[in-house]
Amino acid sequence: MNKIRIALCLGILCSLGGAALAATPPYVTAALSDPERATDAQADARRHPGELAAFAQVKPGDTVVDLIPGSGYWTRIFSRIVGPRGHVYAIWPIEYAKADADNVTLTQALVKDSHYSNVTLLMEPATGFKVPKKVDVVWTSDNYHDYPDKFMGQVDPRLLDGAVFSALKPGGLFVVVDHVAEAGSGLRDTDTLHRIDPQIVKAQVIASGFTFDGESRVLRNPADSHKLTVFDPAIRGHTDQFAFRFRKPR
Secondary structure, three states, X not given: OHHHHXXXXXXXXXXXXXXXXXXXXXXXXXXHOOHHHOOHHHHHHHHOHHHHHHHOOOOOOOEEEEEOOOOOHHXXXXXXXXXXXXXXXXXXXXXXXXXXXXXXXXXXXXXXXXXXXXXXXXXXXXXXXXXXXXEEEXXXXXXXXXXXXXXXXXXXXXXXXXXXXXXXXXXXXXXXXXXXXXXXXXXXXXXXXXXXXXXXXXXXXXXXXXEEEEEEOOOOOOOOOOOOOOOOOOOOXXXXXXXXXXXXXX
């Protein structure tokens, strides 16, 4: 009986230890509580920013890239996490900017806001990813699949992967979140359904010198058939998404 009790206690302690390790860091919680992102917070339940920011290991003082920032949802979060000693580069490929002028305007307004004085907007060709200095984290959400598409100039994603590798500090992280395509489909659905096979992403990034460092499943949705465009009302906002973390060797 005593052995059983000891085993149970050890199991409980292990569970508590695991929960502690998985807890959202206080600086992430503080960033999410920023009153300036009250509108963004309406999407937090489905976007899981606390879990994903912790997964990306962004911390105070870091230099972070938000590649293709969209409305700025993640840019605002990263800005508050890295704080005054850190910096965020919001990068718009010129080709993408032409197709999403409204969101580019939002980024231009954001960098003029003193609340986000640690954010810099960079406009550059899709084939020319670069940053002024080495960075700790490169993050891209739901846009990796766009690179091989016509409007982006059909850029080989491996070109991006190599440029990101060069831009990161040793030990730096490349975090890719994207919509899941059918297994084995490769790049087939990038320009039609706006989805990509997670396995080809993993293979391409690893081939560029990265090591696979982990996966978050908080955005996975087994009810998604992977056959609908991500803009279909039946699935929009609830697509099955993977989140991969890759590390540049030290």
